[in-house]
Amino acid sequence: MMGAQVDDASGAALRRDADVLIIGGGPAGSTAAILLAERGHRVALLEKAHHPRFHIGESLLPANLPLFERLGVADQIRAIGMEKWGAEFVSPWHGRSETFLFADAWRKDLPHAYQVRRSQFDEILIRRAARQGATVIEDCRVRQVEFLEGAEGARVEAESEDGTRVTWRTRFVIDASGRDTVLANQLGAKRRNKQHNSAAIYAHFRGAERYPGSRAGDISIYWFDHGWFWFIPLADGATSVGAVVWPYYTRTRSCSVRDFFLATIQMCEPLAARLAHAHLVSDVEATGNYSYSSELSCGTNYVLLGDAYAFIDPVFSSGVWLAMNSAVAGAEAVDTCLKNPARAGAALRRFDRTMQRGPREFSWFIYRVTNPTMRDLFMHPRNLLRVKEALLSVLAGDIFGATPIWPSLGLFKGIYFASSLANLRRSLAAARSRRRNIADPEASVSSS
Ligand SMILES: Cc1cc2nc3c(=O)[nH]c(=O)nc-3n(C[C@H](O)[C@H](O)[C@H](O)COP(=O)(O)OP(=O)(O)OC[C@H]3O[C@@H](n4cnc5c(N)ncnc54)[C@H](O)[C@@H]3O)c2cc1C
Numbered sequence: 085m086m087g088a089q090v091d092d093a094s095g096a097a098l099r100r101d102a103d104v105l106i107i108g109g110g111p112a113g114s115t116a117a118i119l120l121a122e123r124g125h126r127v128a129l130l131e132k133a134h135h136p137r138f139h140i141g142e143s144l145l146p147a148n149l150p151l152f153e154r155l156g157v158a159d160q161i162r163a164i165g166m167e168k169w170g171a172e173f174v175s176p177w178h179g180r181s182e183t184f185l186f187a188d189a190w191r192k193d194l195p196h197a198y199q200v201r202r203s204q205f206d207e208i209l210i211r212r213a214a215r216q217g218a219t220v221i222e223d224c225r226v227r228q229v230e231f232l233e234g235a236e237g238a239r240v241e242a243e244s245e246d247g248t249r250v251t252w253r254t255r256f257v258i259d260a261s262g263r264d265t266v267l268a269n270q271l272g273a274k275r276r277n278k279q280h281n282s283a284a285i286y287a288h289f290r291g292a293e294r295y296p297g298s299r300a301g302d303i304s305i306y307w308f309d310h311g312w313f314w315f316i317p318l319a320d321g322a323t324s325v326g327a328v329v330w331p332y333y334t335r336t337r338s339c340s341v342r343d344f345f346l347a348t349i350q351m352c353e354p355l356a357a358r359l360a361h362a363h364l365v366s367d368v369e370a371t372g373n374y375s376y377s378s379e380l381s382c383g384t385n386y387v388l389l390g391d392a393y394a395f396i397d398p399v400f401s402s403g404v405w406l407a408m409n410s411a412v413a414g415a416e417a418v419d420t421c422l423k424n425p426a427r428a429g430a431a432l433r434r435f436d437r438t439m440q441r442g443p444r445e446f447s448w449f450i451y452r453v454t455n456p457t458m459r460d461l462f463m464h465p466r467n468l469l470r471v472k473e474a475l476l477s478v479l480a481g482d483i484f485g486a487t488p489i490w491p492s493l494g495l496f497k498g499i500y501f502a503s504s505l506a507n508l509r510r511s512l513a514a515a516r517s518r519r520r521n522i523a524d525p526e527a528s529v530s531s532s
Pocket of ligand 1: 402
């Protein structure tokens with residue numbers, strides 16, 4: 085049980101104690117809460133919203149599935165998920181599409197993932213955290229974190245929706261606040277990613293055309309002149325569609341975000357065809373300027389998880405997996421820091437290496453996937469020395485632990501560089517065009 089006491093006679097501010105205070109109950113925060121509560125720590129998980137709540141990020145990766153088993157939520161997620169066996173890339177420049185099946189990746193035991201409604205998925209995780217013994221408090225926003233001298237932990241100010249203020253005393257703080265980046269903001273550590281700059285506009289439709297059989301749940305990625313679209317079929321018949329566009333394109337908007345989005349879809353003929361008989365069933369939302377990372381992932385008594393640490397372009401559907409995997413690494417590090425302080429330094433360094441690996445491996449592809457050489461490789465994949473299997477393992481999220489993909493992935497990158505050199509003029513033109521595309525640092529679209 086958490087310790088709690090009233091601070092003064094009026095009862096206005098409560099003081100409560102925890103071993104670990106987690107800011108944010110998304111996939112990262114709830115995963116960390118489950119794992120740390122299971123290890124006997126007194127965990128407080130504060131979430132500013134109330135689940136179920138909408139969140140974007142509905143396409144999951146196969147590498148996430150063993151973790152669902154470990155967290156004890158696999159059956160619940162299977163029940164709400166749409167099976168996703170592959171990812172289709174549709175290229176107007178090649179006039180065709182290429183489908184990658186996860187069953188063809190290096191590891192043959194992770195052949196599928198799920199598409200999920202995040203309102204359901206995130207609620208499963210946060211309720212599991214409560215069942216495993218974490219104190220879960222919703223409608224409660226963390227306002228301020230004050231770190232105490234040495235290894236004394238921190239004081240955390242939180243405010244509930246009804247105005248109740250609580251001061252928490254905690255030995256360790258985990259920031260899993262997602263794109264709110266509570267600690268990175270407070271520490272002045274957040275840096276916009278200058279190598280990638282785009283915005284997203286998205287909504288849910290009903291009546292979109294689905295592929296038959298086992299392909300019904302595949303994600304489709306449609307490239308077009310100003311960026312790319314996702315098409316994510318959900319289990320209840322709805323389809324999530326989003327456009328990720330370069331900043332200059334968002335500046336051309338002279339109508340509502342809804343009309344802008346619908347007009348943008350019409351620029352992509354194969355996607356427009358699949359939506360010809362579909363209608364919007366949600367508001368159209370927009371998110372601007374959205375790739376960043378924090379200069380640090382941890383300190384003496386805090387760690388940053390998931391989007392609270394870094395956000396990369398969602399083209400490979402990596403966000404939820406990176407967030408949950410960071411929570412596994414974070415829980416391991418926090419457990420060591422609390423139980424064995426002499427090993428804290430090594431544990432936090434190990435955690436930091438995990439945090440950097442995910443964004444680094446995916447970003448290598450994200451920065452290049454709009455390049456014609458990379459698109460050629462995606463459209464004509466060959467499995468020379470298992471390079472296609474290695475690429476598919478990245479697309480499946482199998483990049484942590486003792487995976488044997490690295491030599492073949494290195495060869496894939498070598499082929500990419502050799503092809504770029506062989507088409508030098510095209511490569512230079514693509515590099516110039518990319519510089520122009522990411523050039524506008526102020527671009528954003530707001531929902532209206
Ligand atoms: C346009 C777009 C498309 C995406 N598509 C995909 C996709 O297809 N697949 C995929 O895997 N990922 C996708 N992502 C990324 C994915 O949404 C995130 O990576 C993932 O949600 C990160 O999980 P998290 O737990 O770190 O943060 P979140 O899921 O954002 O959770 C953070 C939680 O913290 C709470 N919070 C924030 N501030 C406070 C505070 N001060 N006090 C208390 N609580 C607070 C929030 O309410 C929220 O519930 C997409 C992202 C975007 C923007």
